[in-house]
Amino acid sequence: MxxxxxxNADxxxxxxxxxxxxxxxxxxxVDLGNWLNGSYRVPVEEEISTEALLDDSPPTSRHTIN
Ligand SMILES: [Zn+2]
Structure with missing residues (x-):
């Protein structure tokens, strides 16, 4: 088990x-708190968010289609 x-419990x-x-x-x-307080660093976060914004169409246009 x-x-x-x-x-350390079962x-x-x-x-x-x-x-x-x-x-x-x-x-x-508790574990999540330890993780966040420790080294919460995502080096690629900035790169991903920029790419996602450029790649995806704005939500407003989807609403119009729908
Ligand atoms: Zn436990």
């Missing part, structure tokens, strides 16, 4: 555990 990386199977691979939603939140 898997162990929770936060509190982790239930994925089918019956929405917080998988953590033992509980609380531990999942």
């Amino acid at each position: 898997a162990k929770c990386p936060i509190c 982790v239930k199977a994925k089918a019956e555990n929405k917080a998988f691979p953590f033992c509980s939603p609380r531990c999942r939140t």
